[in-house]
Amino acid sequence: MGLCKCPKRKVTTLFCFEHAVNVCEHCIVVNHPKCIIQSYIRWLHDSEYKPNCGLCNGPLESEECVRLICYHVYHWRCLNNSVYEQIGKRTTDDLPDFKCPDCNKLILPQDKVVSPVAAALREKLLTVNWARSGLGLPEIMNEEEFKPNSELPLQHLKKNSPPMQASKLRDxxxxxxxxxxxxxxxxxxxxxxxxxxxxxxxxxxxxxxxxxxxxxxxxxxxxxxxxxxxxxxxxxxxxxxxxxxxxxxxxxxxxxxxxxxxxxxxxxxxxxxxxx
Structure with a gap:
């Protein structure tokens, strides 16, 4: 347990692994949207971390991310593709309980959960129909579209692809x-x-x-x-x-x-x- 460095000066048990500072939920949403956040006790046991998405193993900085109420962070595209794979051909009345790939906690926050992280998550979930159905809201026509996992952004492909050799160039x-x-x-x-x-x-x-x-x-x-x-x-x-x-x-x-x-x-x- 420590004191957050922000002007709110809140006592918190959350810790940013990347910046090695105590953070509150307000700081997480504003200043640490893509950082690895877990408890301070967990950081004392194991301070090693990878700033990668748990679904595609790509760097979190390469795409837009979303943080769940369990504080695990994923690429927003990867999380939606994972959910659509679980849905398959099921109807809206037979949807499974969408859970976090790392800790198996529910992705959709309950109504009684009130926090800056939960508010930011709800705002993002309202743009897709699978989350609106799980929250008991009507579907929307202009749903946010996502491409398959194979169609990664061009910037991500440039980082992971090996450099072109001069010997492979056409004469x-x-x-x-x-x-x-x-x-x-x-x-x-x-x-x-x-x-x-x-x-x-x-x-x-x-x-x-x-x-x-x-x-x-x-x-x-x-x-x-x-x-x-x-x-x-x-x-x-x-x-x-x-x-x-x-x-x-x-x-x-x-x-x-x-x-x-x-x-x-x-x-x-x-x-x-x-x-x-």
Whole structure:
């Protein structure tokens, strides 16, 4: 027995196995509609659980669920299919007592049972005729329809189905790709296209692209050296054609050397006078 964490702060014996917290029935309906809920004492004896439907063994999160008054939770689709299998060709006057597949308690809540879980269950049961007949209510025309268990939702099939292997793909699916659809690009951009696995022709084309790329890079590096030397030679030739530039540079260097020498000698003489 513990205290619920919700604002109602009710004392409860129910325990959420998934979140490991005490919960009241109000919290179960609002915050834990698909969690495994049982007594706290049962959790102390065995805390292991599987968040799966007890009828199809699929994850509870994959479909809409309904919780019985015994707190067992099932897929709403699976529970209806199970009940219709029990009904068979029986008439409404000869319906069996629908019971929970796990604990054999009655699915239909009695009138004296008043709780948030029972209210949510009654609201869901009013949408199907088998439950309305058991509760003494007239049948409805727009009954909720359900597909057989074999027709699971697409999302559930994707989770349980193994991934498709590349070896099982048809050859014509890959061979019918039109390579003219790709725009013309430089060799270094062409090598960035993904590989196509399983065909020798595509691999050979990719190798040719990589080989062309390496040749292009080598050719570019070989041609870059003569261009660099040629640019240096052109600058030297321009200086030879105009000798006044050379004379001006030499005069400027001489003036700088003279200034540095004069400043160095003057500083040396000042140091000697200070020492004397």
């Amino acid at each position: 014509d699916v890959v061979l019918h790709v039109d390579e003219n659809m790709f725009p013309t690009s430089r060799p270094e951009e062409t090598a960035q296209f993904p590989r196509r696995v399983g065909h020798g022709s595509s691999n050979s084309k990719l190798l040719l692209v990589e080989e062309d790329e390496s040749k292009y890079r080598r050719r570019y590096s070989i041609f870059a050296i003569p261009r660099w030397l040629k640019s240096i030679g052109s600058k030297v030739c321009s200086l030879k054609r105009n000798p006044w530039k050379i004379i001006t540079v030499l005069i400027a260097l001489f003036v700088l050397w003279l200034l540095f020498s004069l400043t160095g000698s003057s500083s040396h003489e000042l140091n000697e006078t200070n020492l004397t």
